[in-house]
Amino acid sequence: MRIVVCAKQIPDPATPYKLEADTHWLVRPAEQVLDDTDRYGVEMGLQLAQNSDGGVTIVSMGPAGSMQGLRQALAMGAEKAVIIDDPTLRGSDALATARVLAAAIAREGFDLVIAGTESTDGYSGVVPQMVAEILDVPALTYATEVKAAEGKITIHRQTSTGYEVVEGSLPALVTVTAGVVEPRYPTFKGIMEAKKKPVDNLALADLSVEATTDQKVTSISDAPARSGGAKIEDDGAAHEKIIELLAQKKVI
């Protein structure tokens, strides 16, 4: 099975995010990490590929930078990465992103595309569905369990009250939740091998696709702040303060 995983490099979430003053785009340093959301996709891809004698290709759009995030995915075991890094794509919206990703995925060829449910930095939560529509395949979304074999794919699709069992045929796209698998940590060997694995760095002109963005952020302002109230150190009687407040609010 040929598996493509959509994975994004993002600024380290442990650092504060900043927006550029004029464009309101996210400031992206050269060193970006693999989005945690996509580590689950990579792991899922590796497991399915292993069971079916196939490999995993990573497809990513955005500034390549040091490619630390992509190397992370390669170190986990992906065979190859394709990154579309083009200055004209800066500030792309979800649809422009999806068009570029879909074109790159079609160029690679695929049986299964795997994506996260929402990215950590953009969280539009609609890019994978758009990709699926452009590729004319089903999107089996919010998977907490995935089985793929013999041209068929079956998932447990998370719902607000439990889950649904959803079946489709390959080629298909799935989005995976964070509970789906336990992502592996790269081994030393994996990290060394990742340095030699192929990375295709493409520009928009390499894909016959038009990607224009027609939405923009017009202003940023501070939200009305909610400030903290009393903070007390538990000296063994903090629960009494909680009870006082609950009584005052007539909860008890």
Add this chain to the structure above:
Amino acid sequence: MAEVWVFVREFDGAPTPLALELLTKARQVGDTTAVYVGTGSEEAFARLGEYGAKNVFHLDPKDSLVAAPVARAMAERLETDKPDLILFGQAYDDRDVAGRLAARIGRPILSNATNVTLEGSTSHEIFGGTQIAEAEITSAGPKLVLIRPKSFAAEPTGGAAPQVTVLDLPDVGGAGAKVTGTHVEERQGPKLEDASVIVSGGRGLGSAENYELIEKLGKLLRAATGATRAIVDAGWVPYAKQVGQTGKTVKPDVYIACGISGAMQHLVGMKDSKVIIAINKDADAPIFGIADLGVVGDVHKVLPKLIEALEKR
């Protein structure tokens, strides 16, 4: 007058509460058509009318996964109809249909909006709700907006029964999928969305077994119980309990956060609670920044004492 479509997903035979919120907003913006996805019934359609829908497009995907056929049926209709705005909720089926529809008709989507104007410009809470971004779509055509739950209060107007038109679902071939089973998890106590008191737990509880403390406290306070994504992903509790950006948005009178750090993505789902109480052993935990009463302490010490004291009352 502007024309607005509202995506309405059926749940348990009725429009979801989220859809009723969107209908309430939509009728202030323009003439409203509900795109109703589900089995449908007189009562369900009457309810859409009560909340301001003048017209209903009814689509029943039966056991098909909704997104592909519904998006394509909507796209076909959009060849003749020209709504100014199409509103969806920030919810699973809504996202799936909106994404596919947007790609089909080549229109952008504004996601995670908390407000929308007649012109289709939107407000978005960013960085955990500390800042508001205003955004707009710069090209002509229907504007697709995904709106976060509880952004507007649902209020009936007592409108008449709407005009219902059935839309046929096209055959989508290989792009379709089937729903072959449904599994509903058992829930005890009130629903998170409706509860006036919520007790939530996070990774600070230490283990799945310790969620019992949250359940016990919840029962004593007749509260709903919630959770962070961290412990949902860890499999301690079902997704139905998740509060936050990708879970439920709640606005109870009292929210008690136990062993929860207060990550941005959690805060956006609960920061509008009237009173917030937090218990966390780290005095610098971000949750204290919005807590009305912050207890710097160990949940394993504070919660058992709190439970015991409440049991004695």
